[in-house]
Amino acid sequence: MRVEAKQGWLASRVPGFTCVRDMLCESRSPGAPWLATLPTLLAAMLVLLLASGVVLAPFYDPRHAYAALQTIMRDVPGGWLVLSYHQIGASLAFALLYLHLFRILLVRGYRAPAEFGWMLWVKLLVVLLLAGWMGFVLNGGVGGHSSLFNAVNAAMLLPGIPGAVAMWVFGGASGGATLARLLVFHALLALCAAWIILMAFAADKKARPVLQGPGVPFWPIYAAQYFAALSVLALVFAVLLGFVPHWGQGTQNTIPAATAVIPAAISYPWYLTPAAGLAGAFPGVAGHICAMILAAALLYALPWLDRSRGARHGRVYMALTWLLGVDVLMLGLVTAFPMGGVLPKLLGLWFYFHFLVLTPLVTMMEAA
Amino acid sequence: MAESTAGPDAVPPEAGRRDFLKILAMAGGAVGVGSVVWPLLGALTPGAGGKAQARPIINVSDIAENSAKAVQWAGLPILIRRLTDQQIAVASVVAMADLPDPAEVSSRVAPGNRHFVVVVGLNTGIPCQLEGNSPTDPRGHYDGWVCPCDGSEYDVLGRVRSGPAKYNLAIPRFTFINNNQIQLG
Numbered sequence: 001m002r003v004e005a006k007q008g009w010l011a012s013r014v015p016g017f018t019c020v021r022d023m024l025c026e027s028r029s030p031g032a033p034w035l036a037t038l039p040t041l042l043a044a045m046l047v048l049l050l051a052s053g054v055v056l057a058p059f060y061d062p063r064h065a066y067a068a069l070q071t072i073m074r075d076v077p078g079g080w081l082v083l084s085y086h087q088i089g090a091s092l093a094f095a096l097l098y099l100h101l102f103r104i105l106l107v108r109g110y111r112a113p114a115e116f117g118w119m120l121w122v123k124l125l126v127v128l129l130l131a132g133w134m135g136f137v138l139n140g141g142v143g144g145h146s147s148l149f150n151a152v153n154a155a156m157l158l159p160g161i162p163g164a165v166a167m168w169v170f171g172g173a174s175g176g177a178t179l180a181r182l183l184v185f186h187a188l189l190a191l192c193a194a195w196i197i198l199m200a201f202a203a204d205k206k207a208r209p210v211l212q213g214p215g216v217p218f219w220p221i222y223a224a225q226y227f228a229a230l231s232v233l234a235l236v237f238a239v240l241l242g243f244v245p246h247w248g249q250g251t252q253n254t255i256p257a258a259t260a261v262i263p264a265a266i267s268y269p270w271y272l273t274p275a276a277g278l279a280g281a282f283p284g285v286a287g288h289i290c291a292m293i294l295a296a297a298l299l300y301a302l303p304w305l306d307r308s309r310g311a312r313h314g315r316v317y318m319a320l321t322w323l324l325g326v327d328v329l330m331l332g333l334v335t336a337f338p339m340g341g342v343l344p345k346l347l348g349l350w351f352y353f354h355f356l357v358l359t360p361l362v363t364m365m366e367a368a
Numbered sequence: 369m370a371e372s373t374a375g376p377d378a379v380p381p382e383a384g385r386r387d388f389l390k391i392l393a394m395a396g397g398a399v400g401v402g403s404v405v406w407p408l409l410g411a412l413t414p415g416a417g418g419k420a421q422a423r424p425i426i427n428v429s430d431i432a433e434n435s436a437k438a439v440q441w442a443g444l445p446i447l448i449r450r451l452t453d454q455q456i457a458v459a460s461v462v463a464m465a466d467l468p469d470p471a472e473v474s475s476r477v478a479p480g481n482r483h484f485v486v487v488v489g490l491n492t493g494i495p496c497q498l499e500g501n502s503p504t505d506p507r508g509h510y511d512g513w514v515c516p517c518d519g520s521e522y523d524v525l526g527r528v529r530s531g532p533a534k535y536n537l538a539i540p541r542f543t544f545i546n547n548n549q550i551q552l553g
Contacts, residue, residue, distance in 0.1 A: 081411075085404075
């Protein structure tokens with residue numbers, strides 16, 4: 001059977017089989033910005049995370065987590081490299097996702113008809129944050145263990161059905177049985193992330209405006225742009241891998257977990273620090289949990305919190321969006337380097353204030 | 369990128385150079401992807417410890433004549449026996465018609481090291497560890513091994529001679545590194 005005939009045979013039976021070919025032949029509007037390659041770079045990082053995770057999984061032992069990591073680092077051929085792939089891949093995936101989300105906020109790309117795509121990107125953030133936290137815990141170090149200890153204690157305090165579900169998730173006090181579960185959930189969330197990003201690509205494609213006038217073919221013009229962007233990412237990856245392989249991972253996980261050691265403040269990997277800071281904006285265990293849910297819900301609801309109804313960008317809201325970016329950065333910094341005082345709380349509360357009050361108010365005033 | 373915006377219909381003035389760049393970029397990409405994937409594949413291959421465990425080296429110089437040494441390999445008891453000249457001579461003249469599972473001497477020992485018999489020490493009838501490694505052990509009528517469970521008897525080469533068992537003892541994969549050492553696996 002000839003190649004065309006095979007493709008035709010498959011295409012008439014499997015929907016979506018031709019999407020790669022269609023993408024390569026697609027005509028696009030010329031002059032797309034370099035930052036439009038971010039989702040593809042993120043997808044490449046997710047593929048690397050999946051591949052390295054699959055390789056790490058057979059060597060991981062949830063009942064001797066710390067020892068398993070030592071084995072991977074020392075005994076598995078090239079294990080140190082695969083572990084670095086996974087750690088640096090996680091760092092870069094979060095960096096790309098944060099950058100992409102911030103870009104959507106700046107260009108207000110979350111408004112109709114792209115709101116479904118935006119919701120999927122927010123879902124991806126939630127899933128990756130959960131998976132990232134589990135990865136941090138699976139290290140079997142003091143930092144991860146004490147974070148898990150807090151989470152399990154919080155779960156035990158929850159009343160009724162939420163508490164029962166949380167206990168089912170954790171499977172009792174933090175130990176080997178809990179890590180075994182988290183390992184499975186970590187892998188499941190990774191598969192969810194892969195599915196969500198595919199959906200997000202499809203949604204974004206649907207939301208793209210219809211091409212006006214002659215476009216340029218994806219191959220080879222945009223393919224070259226994507227290739228160059230991937231090369232830059234590979235360069236950044238190689239520099240991190242070669243010179244600062246443990247950058248931003250937190251230092252406490254280098255100490256094996258022991259129930260008697262509870263650090264005064266947990267040093268999270270850098271990509272979890274803004275979320276940890278947001279959780280700390282409200283007091284108490286219930287406050288932390290509600291803060292996380294509220295933050296995700298606000299991001300999710302942003303297309304409806306923005307009252308501009310398709311009007312042009314306003315300067316004030318643009319400035320406020322930049323301010324939000326600085327706020328989240330600062331929040332991460334004050335969580336990574338605890339300083340006490342009222343500033344961390346204020347930075348956290350500003351996030352909620354921005355979405356709950358400023359966004360509807362300012363966008364409505366600017367659209368009027 | 370800048371020259372590409374002329375559109376797909378415009379004939380590139382330097383097609384040769386562009387083709388070269390295309391091949392260069394694709395080759396670079398292939399090398400990059402390959403160098404990322406290589407450690408992933410490498411990590412899943414057995415490490416030095418696993419390889420040593422899979423192919424252990426056994427010293428056979430300490431085995432006395434007419435006795436056998438038992439080692440564990442891949443969960444199986446491996447018996448290594450040093451034969452006397454007389455035992456080889458006796459085993460060589462057995463008629464094939466007398467054997468339930470006919471096998472020549474040459475198929476039971478390694479050429480050049482005819483004094484050593486290496487077999488899996490499990491009865492081929494009901495799986496049971498054989499007796500007869502030491503000259504003082506019960507060895508049956510054929511001077512080899514006997515099964516304490518069903519009474520099957522084997523000769524010095526591990527060929528079945530009587531009993532419920534129908535097949536000769538299995539021979540594991542092994543090679544003589546030198547006259548004193550064999551490597552299993």
